[in-house]
Amino acid sequence: MQIDRRSLLAGGATGALAIMAGCSGRAEATEGGVFPVRYSEAQWRERLTPAEFRILRGHGTERPFSSPLDDEHRRGTFICAGCNNRLFSSATKFDSGTGWPSFYRPLAGGVGTTVDTSLGMTRTEVHCADCGGHLGHVFRDGPRPTGLRYCMNGTAMDFVPARS
Structure with missing residues (x-):
């Protein structure tokens, strides 16, 4: 594996060592955790779209401004797509x-x-409490009252509108 200047600068010596060792340093929420909802990898692939699988099970990230849920403004609940x-x-x-x-x-x-x-x-990774699917990350630059910003992948979620 090649370590370039950008990788070294971004992660310092620790990041470079992790890259060399092939470690992500990420807790294995989707693979090693014990969650109430569990499926084999084959079952997850059958249940999810390729994009959902890449994000929820593979810790991927969608392109910014690509999710329709970013512009969702109706009353309702955002649920795990998995x-x-x-x-x-x-x-x-x-x-x-x-x-x-x-x-x-x-x-x-x-x-x-x-x-x-x-x-x-x-960073602090956010995952579904029931299935362990990767949702995104939480940062401490959000609005009041919590000061938190849960920055989620829209592909990892579905929206259920509130009943009138």
Whole structure:
């Protein structure tokens, strides 16, 4: 494996060593965790679209401004595309300008977090509490009242409009 200047600068010596060793530093939420909803890799591939599988099970990221859920403004609930677990209320959604659906608070019991040291930095990964699917990351630059920004991949979620 080749280590370029950008990788070294981005992650410092620790990041370069992790790249050389082939380690992501990411907690294995989708592979090693024990979650109430579990399927084999083959079953997940059957249940999910290729894009959903890449993000939820492979810790991928969608392109910014590519998800229709970024522009979703109706009242309702955002649920996990993998298992239908309730994740976020539309009441906590805000426009962060990042191009990903952003929320300042998850629903109780909706998500879990793990430490993600991939890319040579430490971030807090957000995953579905029921199936362990990767949703995105949470940052401490959000609005009041929490000051948190749950920056989610829209492909990892579905939207259920509120009943009138």
